[in-house]
Amino acid sequence: MDKTVQPKKPETLPRKASRDARRLQLIESTILTIGRCGYAKTTLTEVANTAGLSHGLINFHFKTKEQLLVDTLLFIAQEYRDNWVKAIETAPDAPAARLDAMIRADFNDVVFTPDRLAAWCAFWGEAQSRPIYQEMCGANDREYARILEETSVALVNEGGYGVDGIDAARVIRILLEGIWLDQITGNNRYSAEVAMRTAFTAVAALFPRHFSPDGLRVPGPAG
Amino acid sequence: MDKTVQPKKPETLPRKASRDARRLQLIESTILTIGRCGYAKTTLTEVANTAGLSHGLINFHFKTKEQLLVDTLLFIAQEYRDNWVKAIETAPDAPAARLDAMIRADFNDVVFTPDRLAAWCAFWGEAQSRPIYQEMCGANDREYARILEETSVALVNEGGYGVDGIDAARVIRILLEGIWLDQITGNNRYSAEVAMRTAFTAVAALFPRHFSPDGLRVPGPAG
Amino acid sequence: MDKTVQPKKPETLPRKASRDARRLQLIESTILTIGRCGYAKTTLTEVANTAGLSHGLINFHFKTKEQLLVDTLLFIAQEYRDNWVKAIETAPDAPAARLDAMIRADFNDVVFTPDRLAAWCAFWGEAQSRPIYQEMCGANDREYARILEETSVALVNEGGYGVDGIDAARVIRILLEGIWLDQITGNNRYSAEVAMRTAFTAVAALFPRHFSPDGLRVPGPAG
Amino acid sequence: MDKTVQPKKPETLPRKASRDARRLQLIESTILTIGRCGYAKTTLTEVANTAGLSHGLINFHFKTKEQLLVDTLLFIAQEYRDNWVKAIETAPDAPAARLDAMIRADFNDVVFTPDRLAAWCAFWGEAQSRPIYQEMCGANDREYARILEETSVALVNEGGYGVDGIDAARVIRILLEGIWLDQITGNNRYSAEVAMRTAFTAVAALFPRHFSPDGLRVPGPAG
DNA sequence: GATGAATGAGCCTTCATTCAT
């Protein structure tokens, strides 16, 4: 979440920027363009204009437009994965804490930005007719779902909840995606705080002894 | 779920079909095409081929491609609205029963079909960059959200739940959308039953005295 | 210049109008459409709308669009010819009187109308690339030119003018066409009176003893 | 009449011709195509073929076909204006000499070429239904008319002619346009010499002491 | 005769891709 998502401004890039920096710059421009113009109206010329470069350059760094889009999806997918992996790694080793960390990661300002949300939504819209998009994200998604399920099941056991852990995990996963979608399609964009509260409202209903609508309950002295 | 969504097969339509029947036929073909090819690759020629008609006819019944897409969105939006309105009207006059009806309506075989889901998802992907799409569905969406909130608040009062009714309504609304999205983007399409169970799992967690993961609790003799 | 140019209003035509009346009605609509939309933008649908008929009907009365245009040109060409032939026939049998009649005929309200002028101008614009148009009018034009030349030569002889009769005829013929063109292309449409005065200004310069800028000189008692 | 109207042949233009040269080349091809095919049948593909280039290039240099046609008209209008302005500037400072120069300019081989005449005639045919065409040339036309009138009035005063100077100017202006039109629509194309003699025949009739059918009279030793 | 739905050729336009400079 450092340099990769905040490349220098195009005009300040040294003309002989490294290949990777140019690629990143074009990928960022692609994300912005998809958000602004939509997937269907994203043209190489517009991406190039956004980047302040000539459109001919894109075909130098990416063989085809399709490749640019695939690489862009791979980029935000990897960025998303890095985000929640890091959140889990730094979270305390307890199911509730891990779940809390995973949810909060979904709304931090690396991945929960208007342009990222818009790009994701555009890709979702095309995914159905482009198996390659699903394949690309499938492994990540399955791993995410698996970890969420493990955490949920562990939490059910720990808390003695009556809910099915797998079902609960699915509810949480789908709700998180739904919130992202709602940000784009709804007329009312709300803050990350409200979005998170929505997620935790459901989690608190599922796991009331561990969560409140504000998130993980911090045990008091009387635990 | 009868004649409105299943017009006669193109080839069985009399050559001189009425204007409305042809329009409906072309809209259905558009929905199918969007589902099969995605929004970006939906061409008039493909829509015409799907309908078994010439592409020139589309411009005869719809002035432009844009108009065809707009009318298609209006059609499925109206269809969706008719579906839940009818469900509410025929449901018993109690908050829990109404909520149960609204949720079940989301998964009946009029609206919860692969082609409808795919079309919705495609439109969502474009909605961000096309304010007209949001405007078209905005009124319906707001009414749906309002009714869901009223029902949720009434249920909270009736059941003495600790959850915030507005928050609960938002969770349910977003979860329902999320399930639809998950059907399209996920590699694993599950049945309407599993989808509904996912929804009711959350609802049961929010309103446990009225709902179980299988839906509305039917009060036994001892209440 | 009677019924042929003033068919009854379309809506008042009996539904079972004779073929010829329908043809005339469509030809008049074609003239109007060419004037309003230009040759390049004249479509059968627009012609039909102007006539208040369905466009399918045109192909019933005229095999093709090309045929409609050809017949329209033939119609106004014949109308134009009838006009000057009649003028000559009713003029006194003297070169000056005949010339005066021919010139005045060019500006009477049968042929010198905005829609006729516009149609002529449109056909002229296409004539260069459509030899058929030139061929159609060629005979008429040559006959008109021949008569004008004969008249001019006779007048030169009669008046003892120094000008070449053939040259003078060409000047007059071209000037008359130029005035029509000027009506269409110029920003300033002037009246038939001004137009005629322009023509007679030139004729008076060529044949001063017979003509003044107001037309044929009427010999006084002292002749 | 040198480089501006005779760009290098398409096939000899270096592939990376400057933008202006390409634009000029395409405008020339447009003029040729209008002359050969007529306005209504002038397609971008035909223009491109005439230029030996691909049709896609036209939309690269001219945003739309309409823009190409507008720019083409602007080009020949400017070319025409440059031609008579230059003629006036180099003519002796006397009304008769100026008039002589203006008339001769109309028939020199920069502007009096078959393709130019055809293009003008095509534009005239469309001008009536396209106000933009009239607007574009209006200023030039009015200036030309004004100068012609001033010259004519001065000549009337100088020569003591009985004709109205304004009327005479109109006759000349319209006759010049008529001659151009006659070149296109007539079956008989005559040479620039015959055309000019036609014009001077009228001018000589109007201003006999200054002009003969061959043009400006050169005063002999006895005046 | 008359209508208007239906067809399909041909147009303008967009845009991914190539390539000379």
Added chain:
DNA sequence: GATGAATGAAGGCTCATTCAT
């Protein structure tokens, strides 16, 4: 590396023509 002119395939749209009713 970088630019932008040039190409050509493909899409949307128009409209003359056909034809069932």
